[in-house]
Amino acid sequence: MEWWVSIPKVELHAHLNGSIRNSTLLEIARELGEKGTIVFSDIEHVIRKNDRKLHEVFKLFDLIHVVTTDHKTITRITKEVVEDFAAENVVYLELRTTPKRNDAIGLSKRSYMEAVVDGLRSVSSNNLEINFSGADLETFSKSQTKMRIIVRLLLSIDRRESTASAMETVNLALEMKDMGVIGIDLSGNPTVGDWKNFFPALKFAKDQGLSVTLHCGEVPNSVEVQAMLDFLPGRIGHACCFQDEDWNKLKSYKIPVEICLTSNIRTETISSVDVHHFGNLYKENHPIVLCTDDSGVFSTNLSTEYALVSSAFGIGKMELFQLARKAVDFIFAGNEVKMELKKVYDAAARTLK
Numbered sequence: 001m002e003w004w005v006s007i008p009k010v011e012l013h014a015h016l017n018g019s020i021r022n023s024t025l026l027e028i029a030r031e032l033g034e035k036g037t038i039v040f041s042d043i044e045h046v047i048r049k050n051d052r053k054l055h056e057v058f059k060l061f062d063l064i065h066v067v068t069t070d071h072k073t074i075t076r077i078t079k080e081v082v083e084d085f086a087a088e089n090v091v092y093l094e095l096r097t098t099p100k101r102n103d104a105i106g107l108s109k110r111s112y113m114e115a116v117v118d119g120l121r122s123v124s125s126n127n128l129e130i131n132f133s134g135a136d137l138e139t140f141s142k143s144q145t146k147m148r149i150i151v152r153l154l155l156s157i158d159r160r161e162s163t164a165s166a167m168e169t170v171n172l173a174l175e176m177k178d179m180g181v182i183g184i185d186l187s188g189n190p191t192v193g194d195w196k197n198f199f200p201a202l203k204f205a206k207d208q209g210l211s212v213t214l215h216c217g218e219v220p221n222s223v224e225v226q227a228m229l230d231f232l233p234g235r236i237g238h239a240c241c242f243q244d245e246d247w248n249k250l251k252s253y254k255i256p257v258e259i260c261l262t263s264n265i266r267t268e269t270i271s272s273v274d275v276h277h278f279g280n281l282y283k284e285n286h287p288i289v290l291c292t293d294d295s296g297v298f299s300t301n302l303s304t305e306y307a308l309v310s311s312a313f314g315i316g317k318m319e320l321f322q323l324a325r326k327a328v329d330f331i332f333a334g335n336e337v338k339m340e341l342k343k344v345y346d347a348a349a350r351t352l353k
């Protein structure tokens with residue numbers, strides 16, 4: 001396992017509230033229980049449960065949101081999530097989250113995102129340096145700090161949202177470009193909502209120069225999958241329930257796929273690792289990147305995903321190091337960041353055994 005931790009890795013599909021530490025979630029839930037805001041015993045067994053089908057995962061997220069959605073907690077979990085990724089040598093992280101509004105506690109989508117950015121700001125310590133806005137990349141690249149992580153943000157649109165609400169998220173992303181926001185994600189329960197509702201906001205995002213990634217094909221829905229692929233997103237996540245015509249289109253368009261192995265197995269979207277589409281996409285040299293999806297909810301981390309792929313598909317360490325390096329080509333940040341990351345991989349390649 002140590003080897004998989006030691007290689008530099010790029011994480012492109014991580015949901016903030018899905019990556020929360022179990023210990024933090026239980027601690028906050030217990031505190032709210034003591035205050036009488038929630039009944040802790042009702043929540044504890046749901047948090048501790050390990051096997052959840054896809055629809056149960058979305059129920060869990062609703063519960064997590066009750067517990068985490070206030071400014072202070074969002075700042076805390078952002079800091080912890082980034083520190084956890086950095087601790088396993090993730091050198092570039094695209095962290096995605098759904099901006100939320102709760103008038104009762106004075107939370108707006110903007111103040112939610114500002115709390116996230118506060119979390120990023122609070123990461124810097126003696127042994128870890130973070131870069132989350134392009135502005136100070138030059139200073140960062142000269143830094144000799146032991147651990148370094150570059151973080152960029154994607155704003156998620158939840159499939160339960162209206163067109164107007166989705167548009168509000170895209171406008172917020174545009175306003176927060178100088179705070180490290182570089183793109184938009186479409187996620188949330190795949191059996192809810194209609195692609196047509198989100199299309200105007202996603203097209204607007206693309207036209208305005210934001211990168212877009214879509215959760216695509218988590219449930220069988222070939223009409224939606226075809227429309228999503230024709231939209232030519234920068235990347236897609238999952239691609240579990242694809243028909244032949246969908247694979248053909250994906251491959252001809254060369255759209256990179258964010259692969260979330262443990263998540264797909266745990267939610268039973270894919271029946272077992274050995275039949276996972278990773279195998280075929282890897283063999284055909286299709287652009288792919290290994291990701292965690294929800295490291296807290298699925299009790300995984302990126303090093304574990306690499307180790308899992310290695311053992312399940314019999315792929316050697318150096319081949320997977322090259323796969324990790326190749327992920328740099330699919331990040332949404334610009335060339336400056338790509339060049340910085342290539343330097344990190346070049347340095348690592350010189351020391352690998």
Ligand code: 5GP
Nearest residue numbers: 015016017018061097098156187188189215
């Ligand atoms: P948040 O956006 O609140 O930081 O992260 C949790 C949210 O991400 C969930 O409520 C859901 O909308 C989205 N999400 C997390 N994991 C998945 C997944 O596997 N599939 C889909 N479609 N959405 C997910």
